[in-house]
Each structure stands twice: as structure tokens, then as C-alpha cells.
Amino acid sequence: MWQIDYQVSNLVARHRGTLPVLIACPHNGDVEPAGVPERSGQATPEGCNFEKNRDRHTREITVKLAQRVLEIFGEAPYVVIAEFHRKCIDANRSEQCAFEVDAARPFYREYHDTVRAFVDEIRTDNGGLGLLFDIHGTAGIAGDPEDTIYLGTANGETVARLLAADPQALWRPRSLRGFLEAAGHVVSPPEPGIPETPALSGGFTVRTYGSSHADGLDAMQLEIGAPLRVDPDRREALIEVLAFAIGNLVSRYADSHTLTATVSSRGGAPRRRPGPPRECPGSAAQAIDV
Numbered sequence: 682m683w684q685i686d687y688q689v690s691n692l693v694a695r696h697r698g699t700l701p702v703l704i705a706c707p708h709n710g711d712v713e714p715a716g717v718p719e720r721s722g723q724a725t726p727e728g729c730n731f732e733k734n735r736d737r738h739t740r741e742i743t744v745k746l747a748q749r750v751l752e753i754f755g756e757a758p759y760v761v762i763a764e765f766h767r768k769c770i771d772a773n774r775s776e777q778c779a780f781e782v783d784a785a786r787p788f789y790r791e792y793h794d795t796v797r798a799f800v801d802e803i804r805t806d807n808g809g810l811g812l813l814f815d816i817h818g819t820a821g822i823a824g825d826p827e828d829t830i831y832l833g834t835a836n837g838e839t840v841a842r843l844l845a846a847d848p849q850a851l852w853r854p855r856s857l858r859g860f861l862e863a864a865g866h867v868v869s870p871p872e873p874g875i876p877e878t879p880a881l882s883g884g885f886t887v888r889t890y891g892s893s894h895a896d897g898l899d900a901m902q903l904e905i906g907a908p909l910r911v912d913p914d915r916r917e918a919l920i921e922v923l924a925f926a927i928g929n930l931v932s933r934y935a936d937s938h939t940l941t942a943t944v945s946s947r948g949g950a951p952r953r954r955p956g957p958p959r960e961c962p963g964s965a966a967q968a969i970d971v
Contacts, residue, residue, distance in 0.1 A: 685748050687756050691791035692764040696747065698757035699812040701803045701935045702927055703898065704747055705796060705886055707772035709740035710764040716784035717769045729778035733768040734758060736818030740911040743816050744922060749924035758927070759799040763792050765794045773815070773884045793889075800890050801899055810842075813900035814927065815886045818910050821868075822878055828909050829867045832858060833883035833902035836876055839891025843899040843934055850934060857901065858927035865921070899934065917960075 689695040692712055713719075722731045740762055751757040763772040765788050771779045772792045779789050803811035821827045834840045834851070843850045853859055858868045870877055876881070883891075883902045891900035903923075909915050 691788050693791040694762040695795050696760040698759040700756040700758045701807040702758035702761050703799050703813045704743055704758050705815045706743040706762045707735040708767050710766050712764050713769055714765050714788050719768045720781050724781045735767055739816045739818050745920050746923050753924055754928040762796050773886050775885055807912050811898040813898040813937045815902045818902045819904040821906050826867050828906040829869050830879040831869045831904035833881050835883040838893040839883050839887040839900040842892035857926050864922040
């Protein structure tokens with residue numbers, strides 16, 4: 682089994698996979714781009730939810746999760762990781778909210794141009810189907826266990842296509858929630874009918890590239906509580922559960938050969954067969970530091 686490699690351009694690491702899954706990580710970069718100072722927030726418009734803290738260990742989770750999916754299922758997901766520090770550029774915000782100087786724009790657009798290109802490729806190769814997981818960390822919500830995992834879908838909007846095919850897709854035992862709960866994790870919201878926690882219900886990425894848009898994927902934001910990210914043993918155990926969950930979700934909901942509920946809407950090119958990873962043109966291959 683090969684080791685996933687990453688190409689890096691403008692402080693955005695990416696891997697073009699073959700599985701109809703994109704895993705994104707916008708908030709654990711540690712590089713301050715040249716000419717891009719730390720944001721002050723003074724020029725940030727109201728309503729932008731200004732934040733500069735990194736989501737600790739989410740890059741490590743993303744890289745190891747992608748590799749574990751490859752090892753288990755024989756195909757690698759697509760991956761996009763922001764290596765620039767959030768204090769300079771916030772990749773999970775709209776452009777007017779993400780940075781304060783023009784020098785930051787190429788880095789920000791590199792991230793979102795890459796996400797857009799991968800979303801389009803996944804849809805083309807898989808009859809319009811595919812899944813996006815946006816990996817985040819949270820300090821939690823008062824009153825909830827600190828190790829809660831919050832699933833954000835804008836209360837179903839970012840997985841509109843998935844719910845149209847299976848209205849119980851978020852709640853079945855073999856859903857992402859079901860796999861996490863079976864492994865003993867606390868997941869929010871805890872049961873149907875309870876709205877997602879507003880502050881963690883899905884940000885710019887899943888709302889922009891989710892299936893509420895005709896050109897989107899079914900997208901979920903995962904906000905992982907600090908104890909699950911900081912403790913090495915718990916972090917590795919969570920990665921294992923997520924890897925098996927993602928592979929099973931693909932076979933049920935993102936494979937144009939098995940999702941019979943949407944057979945009438947399929948089209949486009951067939952899925953590629955497993956093969957060695959392809960490099961992104963014009964990008965130099967680099968090993969990513971986790």
C-alpha cells in the first residue's frame with residue numbers, strides 16, 4: 682500500500698484521490714505567509730465570527746484519516762489542508778471575512794479553488810455523487826461533555842441530496858453518527874428534532890460546497906472536542922472509527938453503482954479504478970508535517 686503524498690502550492694496541501702470523498706482541514710496551519718500580518722479584527726465586517734485560534738491536531742487527524750481510509754478500502758480520498766495560520770487567513774470564511782490585506786488573497790483563493798476543482802471532479806467521475814467532511818476542533822459548549830463531537834449540516838441543508846435519497850441517513854445505525862455512537866462517542870445533536878448547535882452547525886465550506894447547491898457534494902462539518910484531539914490514544918481510536926464510517930458511507934450513499942434511490946439522476950463518467958495517486962500539475966511534491 683502506498684503512502685499518500687501531498688503537493689503544496691501557496692501554502693495549500695492537496696492530494697487528488699480516487700474515492701468520491703473530500704476531506705478538508707482549514708484551521709490547523711502554522712505558517713505565516715510572507716507579507717500577510719496577523720489579523721487585528723478591526724477591518725473585519727460585522728457578522729464574520731472573527732477567530733484566530735488554531736484547531737489543534739486537526740491536520741494530524743486529517744492526514745492519518747485519509748491514509749487509514751486508503752489502507753482499509755484501497756482508495757484514497759481527496760484531501761485539502763490549509764498550511765497558513767488562521768491568525769493570518771481564515772479559510773473557512775467568505776473572502777470579505779477571511780483576511781485583511783490583499784497579499785493574503787492568493788493563499789485564500791488557492792484553498793478554495795482547489796476545493797472547488799476537487800468537488801467538480803468527484804461529481805463528474807461519480808455521477809454527481811460524493812461526500813465532503815470538513816474537520817474542525819472545538820472547546821465545546823457549556824453544559825455538554827468536553828469530548829462531544831458536533832455534526833454540522835446547517836440542519837440538513839448541506840446534505841440535501843443525501844436526505845432526499847434517504848430521509849434517515851443522518852440517524853441510521855450505519856450513519857456517521859451511528860458509527861461514532863457505537864464506539865462510545867457523544868454526538869450532538871443527540872436525537873432527531875433537536876436543532877444543531879448554532880455556533881457549530883456548519884461554516885462557509887460546507888455551506889458553499891454542500892448539496893443544497895446543484896454543483897455540491899453532501900457535506901458535513903465535524904467539530905471534535907478537545908479531549909479527543911489532545912489525547913493520543915483517543916485521537917487514534919477516533920481516526921479508526923471515522924475511517925471505517927467514511928468507507929461504509931461511500932458504499933451506501935456515494936457510489937453511483939449502489940445508490941439505487943438516485944439511479945434516475947445519474948450520469949457522467951464512470952468512477953476510476955484504484956491506482957497510484959496522481960500529482961496536481963504545477964505543484965511540487967512535499968511531505969506534510971503532522
